[in-house]
Every structure is written in structure tokens, then in C-alpha cells.
Amino acid sequence: MEDYAERIVDKALKLGCQDAVADVIGNRSYQIRFAQNQVVISNQWRETSASVFLVYNKRVIASEIKDLTKLDAAVENLVKIAKASRENPDYAGLAEGPFKYDRLTVDKRIVDLMDGSDFVEAAIHGATAEGAKECAGSFWKYDEEHSLRTSNGVKGYDHRASLYLSIRALMSLESSGHGVACATRMSQFDPEKAGHKAGKIAALAKDPVGGEAGTYDIVFDPLILGSLIDQIGGRSSAYIVMAGLSPFAKKIGKLVASKIVTITDDGSADSMGRQRFDAEGVPTKKKFIVRNGVLKTYLHNTSTAKKFKAKTTANAGLIAPWPHALSCKPGNWTRDEIFEECRDGLWLTNTWYTRYQSYVTGDFSTIPRDGIFRIKDGEIVGVWKDIRLTDNLLHVWKSIVGLSKTVDQVNWWGEVSVPTFAPYALARKIRITRSAE
């Protein structure tokens, strides 16, 4: 793999490129999908491809090369196309290597895993033990090797392996719960616990009734808070800010969340999102996106950092900066205290389909799914369905009044796109709407 990366960079430089990056990726991931308590398909990937980034006289071109037997021809073609392109005045170069990286921490037991059926069975067992009738989800063994070379002296190798399971348990179409398990160590992987959580919520969510529009206190379960943290992480990318797709423009140093909220991105920490370096080869590190409610930084690569007179935050993607692994700092409330303080509200356990009317203002809505529970004076007094959280991203984050002491690592299809450590949270006066019939 190193040879391929080396060859791509050398060839690009020989053809006149000033900057070149090649990340050769070996993907050996494996997945089991299940539904109706049975395996529906198993998938295995065996692919080696190269992510390539070339710059010819400030003309930027990016590519994925799949046919590694024709590397030279592929690079020649890319350079030819780059020559016909236009200068990008915002391009400001690559990070200067070489760099030293943290030691590799991959669990060999995960890499060697050939069959995940037992994990699927354990998760289904956990859910059905709580009374669930129907379970669906995915088990993943993620296994990727990266060999990175850049024209600025970077030589990096990484092996990223983790286990993941997502399970939705259903008592009926409208009584369901969701649980996830995330681990970078086989010994920490607990799919049965995820099954129990999904099953418990499904069993609690029996016979829901249509909810009522209004303003409520909301207890956010870690899975749905993870979705809201994901919105902060993704929309703090400097590229997204420049594209007009973020409510964080001109908000550095300003209050964007409650003072108890601190959100970090840290690709170097132990999580499913751990990676030793970003796409430019810069060693990943912890940075505060939001600290005590104040927006501290956008996520940068070398070019966006220069544009904003900042330093790279080691979040380079091939073109745009992205978060690697997010974390919301735990608070000082117990989970029980979070619920006790919810006087007239709802406990939301999951959500999907988050969409904006205005990214500039942060006006958005998202649709809670799985268990939706009516809470009065800390007690569950009913089960709801068919509601929508319709509010403003900054308002929601400014309305957080309590965070739990414990956090869960969550990651979920579409909504929690980056592995995230999320606590329980209590927010006051959040707007709920519902459909007219």
C-alpha cells in the first residue's frame, strides 16, 4: 500500500504538480443486516483504493482511484484535467510534514473476527427478553488500513478497526426503541445491552397516542442528543460556514449554547472515530468547538485556516474539513435528576430527518422516532407518537439546563454521522408541532 501511495505522489510531482496527497485505503469491513429477528444479508468488502488530491498551479483536483493497476495513467489523466481547470485563490497549501503519530491501538481480535452472528443473536436476545417482538438492525466490523503520503514529507500508516451494532426493537409499528453498541475493543463490545435498551424502550412505548403541539421541557436521550451534537460538529466546518450552510457564521467568541455546554472534537481519543492523522497527515488532536457555551473555533484544514486567520485544527478531509469524533462534556446531574427536573415535558429517545428552513438562522425540524414519553414531575405519565421538534438549533442548545454525569458513545445511520459521546440532557421550553389530519 505504501508503494502505491509513494508512486502516486512521485508521479504527480514529476508531472508538474506542486502539491500531492495519496491515501491508499484497504477496506476489509464486514456487515450483517438483520430484520424480523433473522439475518437478511451479510456483506464482505475487499477493496483497495487511493484517495488522491493534486494541485497544479493552484488548480485543485481530487479523485478516488479504484483500478490500481493503471495508476500512472490515472494520475496523468488527473493532471491533464487539472491543467484545463481554473485557479483556486483560496487554496493555501498542505501542512508541512513529517509528523510523529501516536502508537497504533488496534485490537487484533476485531481484525481477526470472521463471524459476527453471535453478536447479532445476543442483541436480538437482549431485546426479546424485554418483550420485543421484532428486531432489525446492523452489525459492523469496520476494518480499514490507511497508508498516507504527501508531497510535504508526510508518511503515515493507520489501522482503524471497531465493532458496531445498531438495533431497533418493535412491539408494533408504533411501539419501538433503539439501542447502539460501539467499541474499539472486543472486550468492551456489548450488543446485548444495546438490545436490552431497545427492547425496554419498545416495551415502555406501548399504545402511544397522538401528541399535542406546544412548548415542553425535553429530556434528550444520548442517541438524540448525539444528533444535535452532530449538527454542531458538521456545521462548524469552515467550509460549510463559507457555503452558507451554518448558523455559526461570525459567531466565534459568541454564546451559541448554554454555559454548561462544552463540545470537543478529538480524533486522537479512543473512540470509533479515532484516526492518527487527517487527510493532510496532521496528527489529530482535541479541540474545543464550544466551550462553556461559547463558539471557540471552526474546523479547519490548512486552506480554510488561512482564510480565517487561524491554524489548522487537523480536520482536513479531501476537500472540506470534517469532525472525527465528537464529545459533549458530561454535567453533574445523575440520570434520575435529569428526569426529576423535567416537570412538564417529554423524554425523546431517538430522531431522524433533521432538515433546515434556514441554515443561517438555524431554524430546523427533526422527527422524534421510537419511544416518545410524556413526563410530568419526573414521572412517565403517557406515551406519544406523531410529533415533530420544530425549533432553532441555537435556541435548543441555549435551553439546556442539565447534563448527566455519564456519557454513551453513539453513532447512528444518517443522524449521528460521527461517533459521539453524549450524555442525557434536559432542555427547557422546546417547541413541538404535529400534523393536521
Added chain:
Amino acid sequence: MADLDLVEFAVDYARKKGATYAEARFEHQRNEEFILKNSVLDALYITEDSGLGVRVLAKGGLGFAATNAMTKTDVRVIVDDAVRIAKAARRKDPIVFAPEDPIVMEWSVPQKKKLSDVPVEEKIEEILHIDRELADLKLKILARFFQQANRQIDKYFVNSEGSKIRSFSPRVRLDYFLTVMHYGNAEQSHQSYGRSGGWEAVREIDMLRRTLDEAKSMQNALAHGKKSPEGKMDLVAGPMVAGIASHESCGHPTEADRVLGREASQAGKSFITPTSIGQKVGSPVVNVVDDPTMEHAIAFYVTDDEGVKARRRYLYKDGMINEFLQNRETAAVLGTQSNGASRAVTYNVEAIVRMANTFVEPKDWGTDEMLEDVKYGVYMKSFMEWNIDDKRYNGKYVGREAYLIEEGEVTTPVRNTVVELTTPAFWGAVDAVGKDFELFHSGYCGKSDPSQALDAALGGPTIRLRNVYLR
């Protein structure tokens, strides 16, 4: 192109290894994306994505494996993988596929001007000139983001029942995202258009006119827009709104895999059950169609990714739930035939049940006729925010370009009109369907795990809904 004999080899080898059914799909996709952000050509993204995916049935389980290394050794390894993991499924009831006759054919989408013959400079200029014209409007446009994307998809599909299908689909897309400001207020718009065909599709889409019209309407809404009225009133919805509602609340809930629970953990299930065929879901004037055979629509195809011939599907007919979207697996469970709805976004993922080009079937009303019958209501031409729950029952569409209708006349622009209705409430309120028709809007429809964002056209005529709650 790789050695296509390997595709046939994969199928033969899988059968030898104990697969009761095997298929192999080789794909070679040439993709170009040109990204223009605030007048800066950020990057060109050029890829040649190619490889082989193999799917097998063995001991009642389904296994899929993929590689981009096209050698006999590598193909053997992924076939071994697919058979091994299929057998490991230990299912109580074996997966079977509904029978299909084998097809041997070649098909392709004609191009008047081949995408491969158009110079890179011309493709870049296509978005640069829109950007320049937009700047000439002298509006305060805080952010402009354009993307021009071209895809040429070669496929070779072989299965163990004798099907051998070669196909070629060229596709063109144009997307934009605009943020217009006026005295501190912002209006945002995201539009996505696409066609199957050659470079002539760019002229058919007419993105320049569309973008300039949109920017002007955004400025008009900011300068003159009023708060949208609240209460029960009539709604006249343009093709874009009819299209998104067709996609979200007709197409998705009639996907048979969703109905059967296969997507329950991710994209969700459906308010429709296997016994819902024939049940009322809308007014008698509502026909919603999914049709992969619409020539030059972005999701045009002749055969699906299971080698089944495509055809028009009436999802809702005369206001009734009429037909599900089926692949061979769901068809077997439901005791019917596939209707050719199985698609995959690339070689390295399984094909699953997908929509193609989904729209309200046009009828005979003129838009002016619909409007003149409205005493008070809203004419919503486009939307920005939208979403729907995972059973596809509670949809929301928030207006981008919308106007008040007073005594049959379109008057003041109104901002952020919210249509938040159940699926039967939306379709049950339709009393008039227009004769106009548009199918240029092209979404990236998301489904499955790993997620497959697939080309899907959505459109139709203008429709009128009576007495619905808006705010």
C-alpha cells in the same frame, strides 16, 4: 474496462461452491463533479469507480461481497466470502426469489452530445456563467454554491439463470444553493436538477433561467413577503411540491421491503401493510406513478439490478393504494412478481427496492383554472425544509416560493408557509390535478445500510388541495 469474462466466471464459480442462485454485477462509473463556491472553483472531483459485486443465495441465506481488484484470484476470494457468509445466516425460513425469465440484452441511453466529448473547460464554464449572470443581478447574495456533476455508468449483469445484460447510462446533474440577504434577513434555496442523456441535458434543464428566477423570487420574498396566514384554506402546490410529496408519502411507503420490515432499523417501516392494497389513501383524482421508463428522466432504466425488465407502476390509483415497489425477494414473500424496482448505487452494495422517477400523473386542469376557483389560499411553488416520519404518515413541507391567493388572483409573496399534514389528509384534499408536467427535479434518495444515495426524479403537475390547515 476490465475483463468481463470474470463476471461470468464469478457466477459459475459461485454455483460450484454451493450457491443455489448467483449474480455478479460489474460496474464502471466515470464521475465528474465541478464545485463552485462563492465564485471560486474549489475543486474538480474526478473518479473512475469500478469493481465487481457478487450476490448469492446459499442454504437459504443471502451473501454479498465486492472487490475492485479484477483478477481471477480476487474474484474467487469474494465468491468464497459471499457463499460462506450466506451459509452462516442460519435462517429459520430460507430466502427465495420470485421466478423471472432470463434476459439477454444490451441497452443504453442515447446522447446527442456525448459527455465524454465535452471539454472540461466547457463543463466548468456552465456553472461559471450562471454565477456571473447571478452577480449581475446586483442582489446581496451571501453565499453561492454550484455543483455540476456528470456520471457515465457501464454495467454488465450476469446471473445463474441465464441473464446477461449490458447497459450504459449517462447522467447530468446541476445543483445550487443560494443565500440572499436583505436588511439582515436571509432567504435560502437549494435546488437539484438532473437528466439522463448527453450534454444536451444541460440546455433542457435550463439552469440559468431557473437560478436567476429563483434569486429574484428570493429577493421579492425578502422585500415584500408577509407572514403566511394560519388556518384552513386552499393550497395550490406546484410540480416541485407535488413531486416531493409523491416521493415521500407515496413512493417510500409502497416500497415492499419497507412494508415487510427489512429497512425497519434505518429508513423505517410503513403505515401501509401487506393487506393495504385497495385501501383509500387519497381523493379519486389522485394517481401517483413511479416509472423508470420515462425517457431521459434521471432514473431511467430498461432493466433493474436484478435483471428484471422495468415498467410503470401505479402506486396510488384513483386514490387507492394500488401496487408496491418490488424486487424478487419481496415479490416471493408477497406471492407476486418483481416489477423491476431493484437498484444499487454502485457495484459494491446490494441492490434493494428503490423508487425511480416518481410523480403525480397529470390530468386536465390549467393552473389558472385552479387558481381562479380559490377565494383565499396559498400558491406554493417550491419548498426548502421538508421531512417525514419513518412510517411515512406525517409529512412537512415549508414553502420557499409561495404567494397568497385572494379571489382567484396571485397577490403578495408569503414566507415559510408550513404544510404539516398526515399522508391521507394531504392526498385526500386534492380536488384538481393540472395538465402541466415537469420532471427535472432530482433528489439523492437515501436508504439502506451502508447508505445508498441514489438518483431519483420527482415531479408532476400543479395540484390543488382544498381546505387544509396551513400556518
